Amino acid sequence: MVCDTCIVRFTARPQLATTSRGIPLVALGAYRGGLRALILAAKHRSAHAVIRRLGGALRDAALPWGDVIAIPVPSSRPGFLARGYGLGSTIARAAELTVANCLLMDDLGTQRGRHRTERRRRTIHVGSRRPPIGSRVVIVDDVMTTGASIDAATDACVRVGLRVVGVLVVAIAEQRTTAPFIA
Numbered sequence: 001m002v003c004d005t006c007i008v009r010f011t012a013r014p015q016l017a018t019t020s021r022g023i024p025l026v027a028l029g030a031y032r033g034g035l036r037a038l039i040l041a042a043k044h045r046s047a048h049a050v051i052r053r054l055g056g057a058l059r060d061a062a063l064p065w066g067d068v069i070a071i072p073v074p075s076s077r078p079g080f081l082a083r084g085y086g087l088g089s090t091i092a093r094a095a096e097l098t099v100a101n102c103l104l105m106d107d108l109g110t111q112r113g114r115h116r117t118e119r120r121r122r123t124i125h126v127g128s129r130r131p132p133i134g135s136r137v138v139i140v141d142d143v144m145t146t147g148a149s150i151d152a153a154t155d156a157c158v159r160v161g162l163r164v165v166g167v168l169v170v171a172i173a174e175q176r177t178t179a180p181f182i183a
Helices: 004-011 033-044 048-065 077-083 087-094 148-159
Strands: 015-018 024-030 069-072 103-105 124-126 136-144 163-172
Touching: 004 033, 024 033, 024 048, 033 048, 033 077, 033 087, 033 136, 033 163, 048 087, 048 136, 048 163, 069 087, 087 136, 124 148, 136 148, 148 163
Parallel strands: 024 163, 069 136, 136 163
Antiparallel strands: 015 024, 103 124
16 A cells, blocks of 8 residues: 555655657656665555556646656566566556557567666567547656657657657656756
8 A cells, every 4th residue: 555645755746847849747756765666566566556556646636747658668578477467558547547558569688787878779669559640649658767768659659640748757767868857
């Protein structure tokens, strides 16, 4: 379970940044301490209560973008097989957003321990079950570390005519941000 005090701590003031593509990004906070522990619980212990609470906080953060479709960054094959679900997709559903699982990834395995240049080798493209051309979409992921997956997802959506209006992540690894948090 996640106590109300913890949720308030992580959701009271979402962090704002931009991706390297200039897309507005909202994160609940930095990937450290309690928020890191919650994300790891969601990833490795299938902590569905954690996912629901974090998703609710992201729903509130997405309100300024209006009616949007959430496009989750796909989980790595090993991550998906270990959990049985895609974390980005589950978070987007918990945020009560309309979800389009249309991104497909050339899987290179887990990204853990890879540098930005290695992470950029991962190719993401949009499958046939995509929203209509011109749809307003937000990219959803659990953690932005280098931004490579978010950039690849953004580029793939733009190539097929989708309008990426924002990015929602639970946390951002501060030491590797492409743009600083805006208080």
